[in-house]
Amino acid sequence: MTYCVGLRVAEGLVLLADTRTNAGMDNVSRFTKMVTFEKTGERVIALLCSGNLSITQGVIARIKHGIQKGDRDPAFRSIMNVESMFEVAEIVGAEMRRMQEIHRKAIIEQGADADATLLVAGQRKGGKHRLFLVYTAGNFIQATDDTPYFQLGEHKYGKPILDRVITPASTLEDSMKAVCVSMDSTIRSNLSVGMPLDLAVIEKNALTFRVQRRIERTDPHFSAISDSWAKALSHGFEALPNLLDPPQA
C-alpha cells in the first residue's frame, strides 16, 4: 500500500510520501513515490503516486518523455511548458487514461488491481500554487480552502490529525509537522506503509523547492517529532477526565 499526503496552505505546498510498495504481504519493496520537476524561477512541480506501480511508473515515464519532446519542440505540450497548473493536471490525466487503455484490461484479467491515483502539486510563474488529485479515469479535482489537503492510499489512520490542525492559514512549519504526525500515526498502525519518507515543500511564489529531503528511519528531526507527539498523547490521555465522574465546571 502507500500513504501520500499533500497540503495546500496560503504559504505554499507541503508533500510527504512513504516508499513502501507491496505485491502481497511477502513481496515488499522500496520505490520512491515522489517525482519532482524544477526550472528555478519559472516552474516547480511535484508528483506523488499511489496504486498500481506499473501504471504510475508508466505515467511518469511518459511525462518525462513528453518534457524532452517539449524541450525540442515548444509546440509539443509538456508539463514544463503548458500555460497553467490546470493544464499540467490535464496532461497527467491524459497519460493516466492512456496507460489504463493499454494495460487495464489485461491487469484485471490477471486478478490484479489497475487503479492508480496521483497528486499534482506546483506553481508556474505568474500563476497560483495549486494541488490536484488525478483519478484512475484521468479526471481530477483541486484542493480549495474548504479542503486544503489530499491523501492517497492508506488515508484513514492519518486523517484525524489533519482534520484537527490544518487550515489554509497553517504555516509551512506547522504543515510539515502535521504531515509528519499524520504519517507517523499511519506507519504505527499499518505495516504496508513504511520509512523512509520523501518530503517536499514549495513556498508560494518562490518557484523552487524550499525543502526536498529524504527522511530516513533514523532521522533525528522526524524522531523528535514522533517522540514529542507520543509524549503529548500519553500525557493528554492521562489528563482526561473520567467518563463516570461529573465533568469539570
Added chain:
Amino acid sequence: MTYCVGLRVAEGLVLLADTRTNAGMDNVSRFTKMVTFEKTGERVIALLCSGNLSITQGVIARIKHGIQKGDRDPAFRSIMNVESMFEVAEIVGAEMRRMQEIHRKAIIEQGADADATLLVAGQRKGGKHRLFLVYTAGNFIQATDDTPYFQLGEHKYGKPILDRVITPASTLEDSMKAVCVSMDSTIRSNLSVGMPLDLAVIEKNALTFRVQRRIERTDPHFSAISDSWAKALSHGFEALPNLLDPPQA
C-alpha cells in the same frame, strides 16, 4: 457504516458502539448495535454488530429465540446455558452461517453486501472473561494479551490511539477513556459513524454489568473527554519541535 470497539483487559471488558446505519448516503437511520444478556451472578454477555443489518438482526433474533427454547428445555443449547464463552461464540457463529445460507445469494444478486461481523464479549460463572470476533463465515477469533482489542466497521480512524495506550494492564477507567477517544476521532472524520453511543463495561468476575449506558450527543462526560482530548492534541501539536531545527539533546 458502523464503528464498534471491544477491549479485553485484565480487569474486564469494555464495549462501545455507535448507532448510525446507512443504506447509501441518503438513507441514514439509527439502530442500536449492542445487545446485552445478563443473569446476575451467573452470566453476562454483550453482542456488538456490524455489516448487513438484516443479517445481524436475524442472528440476534435467532439467538434470543434460542434462549427462550433453552429456558424451556435445558437440553437445547443457548448462549445462556452452554458451558463456556467459547460455546457462546460457536452458537453465534452457527446462527451467522445459517443466516448467510438463507439470504446471502439473493442479497448479492441484488448488488448489496451480505457480510456481517459480531463481537461477542462476556463471562460465565467459573470461566474467564472473553472477547471474540465472529466473521461472516461463522468462524471466530479470540482476543489475547497480544491483541487486547477488536474493532468492527470503520476501524482505521480510531486505531492509532488504541495502539498507543491500551495494554492488558490498562484499567477499566482508562479503557473507557480510550474507547471514547477512539470513537470521537472516528466520528470527527467519518460521517457514517454517529452519536448516540452505547457503552457497556463488564468487570472481571462481577457477572453483572458495571456500566450500561447510552451516551447522547449532549452527554457532558463524553463532551468533557472530547474537549480535553482536543486541547491535549492542540497543545501537543503546538509544542512539537520543528522538522528543520536540530532535535533537542
